[in-house]
Amino acid sequence: MPQFFLNKRLIILLVSMIILVALIGFSLRERKQLTWPEQFMKDTTGFVQSLVSRPANYVAGFFENLNDLQDTYHENKELKKRVDQIARLEAEVQLLEKENKRLNEILDKEETLRDYESTQATVIARNPDRWHEQVIINKGKTDGITKNMAVITAKGLIGKVKTVNQFTSTVQLLSANDPKNRISAAILGGDVEISGLLMGYDEKKELLLVKQIPADAKVSKDQSVVTSGMGGVFPLGLPIGKVVEVVPDEYGLTQTAYVKPGADFYDIKHVIVIERVIAQPQSSDMADDKGEEL
Numbered sequence: 001m002p003q004f005f006l007n008k009r010l011i012i013l014l015v016s017m018i019i020l021v022a023l024i025g026f027s028l029r030e031r032k033q034l035t036w037p038e039q040f041m042k043d044t045t046g047f048v049q050s051l052v053s054r055p056a057n058y059v060a061g062f063f064e065n066l067n068d069l070q071d072t073y074h075e076n077k078e079l080k081k082r083v084d085q086i087a088r089l090e091a092e093v094q095l096l097e098k099e100n101k102r103l104n105e106i107l108d109k110e111e112t113l114r115d116y117e118s119t120q121a122t123v124i125a126r127n128p129d130r131w132h133e134q135v136i137i138n139k140g141k142t143d144g145i146t147k148n149m150a151v152i153t154a155k156g157l158i159g160k161v162k163t164v165n166q167f168t169s170t171v172q173l174l175s176a177n178d179p180k181n182r183i184s185a186a187i188l189g190g191d192v193e194i195s196g197l198l199m200g201y202d203e204k205k206e207l208l209l210v211k212q213i214p215a216d217a218k219v220s221k222d223q224s225v226v227t228s229g230m231g232g233v234f235p236l237g238l239p240i241g242k243v244v245e246v247v248p249d250e251y252g253l254t255q256t257a258y259v260k261p262g263a264d265f266y267d268i269k270h271v272i273v274i275e276r277v278i279a280q281p282q283s284s285d286m287a288d289d290k291g292e293e294l
Contacts, residue, residue, distance in 0.1 A: 115277035116235040119143055121151075123268050124168070132203075133176040134159075135268055140167045148233045150274040156239040156262030157183075157227065158271065169273075174208055174240075175201045175265045184231035185210050185240060187257065189223035195230070196257065198240065205258065207244055213255040219246045225259050235276045 121143075125136040139145050141164055149161045151171045160183070162172040172181060179199065187194040187210070194217045200209035210225060223243045229236030241261040248255050 117275045117277060119145065119273040119275070121169075121271050121273055123271065126268075132265060133173060133178075134162065135171050135173065135271075137169050137171060137271060137273070138167070139273060140165045140169050142166060144275070145169050145273055146275075150227070150234045150238055150276075152238055152272050152274060153263045153268065153270070155264065156241060158261075158263045158265060158268060160233075161273065171271070173265055174198070174261065175203075177201065177203075182231075183234060184228045185225055186228035186236075187213070187217075187219055187223050187225050187243065189220065193228070194219060195228055198225075198259075202258065207258040208241060208261055210243075210257040210259055211249075211254065213246070213257060215248065215252060215254055217255065219243060219255065219257055221245065225257070229276075233276065235274060235278075238274065 119139055121137040121139040123135045124138045127134070137151075145161060145164050147161055147164055150157060151159050151161060157174065159171050159173040159176070160181075161169050163170045172178065174181070174183075177200075181199065183198040185196050185198040187196060194213060196210040196213040198208060198210050200211065201207070202209060208225075213219060221243055225240040225243060227234040227236060227238040227240065239262050241259040241263075244258045244260050246255050246257045
């Protein structure tokens with residue numbers, strides 16, 4: 001008798017497994033339309049999910065909005081502080097400008113190395129093969145552009161005018177590999193301005209090279225580099241970039257500063273051409289022994 005019940009259970013188990021496999025195979029086959037139990041279960045599940053998801057999304061969105069509101073509050077507070085600082089700096093600049101003007105009147109000083117006039121220009125062409133060397137702008141001789149004028153963007157110096165046509169000009173970038181492309185620079189920081197020559201570009205590091213810095217000069221990271229105005233063409237104070245590192249030359253007589261440029265040499269669309277107001281020296285006076293202009 002017990003053996004009969006054991007066999008009966010085994011038969012029921014086998015039949016159940018066969019039915020289960022058949023149902024699985026039936027449900028997996030491709031069908032154009034679901035059965036009504038499946039449709040009922042699917043619709044019911046979807047309805048329940050929609051009832052649960054809406055309140056959940058609402059609650060989650062509410063807390064997310066609270067976080068965004070809190071972040072906006074802190075950002076607004078920080079921006080107000082910066083606006084206050086800008087207003088204070090503007091007031092200080094105005095006072096300094098007035099004081100400088102009075103001092104210049106007392107000293108009968110009319111022109112400085114900082115004075116310059118600017119001309120807005122747009123980049124109209126760029127050779128893909130010489131992408132990091134030069135750009136062409138839509139201003140030329142008719143607009144008063146002359147050779148060797150400084151060219152900047154809103155973020156800093158990018159190069160100088162190399163050739164001038166009637167209506168266009170070619171600008172040689174600081175990233176061009178040209179040993180003759182040298183600009184007199186000054187490293188700001190502390191009480192003393194440190195002089196050097198901007199000459200060269202490290203393509204791997206994407207950094208400018210300021211060479212001929214005195215060996216005993218103390219130059220540190222993040223010091224600002226600007227034009228010194230001593231080259232005879234560029235005005236004083238055009239931003240170039242910030243010092244990344246300083247290394248001695250191979251003989252230890254001078255130092256070389258690696259400078260991260262403030263301007264983006266890759267994406268250049270609008271530029272400003274700078275003309276120094278104060279009289280420029282003769283090219284022959286500014287040439288070195290090899291006849292190259294500084």
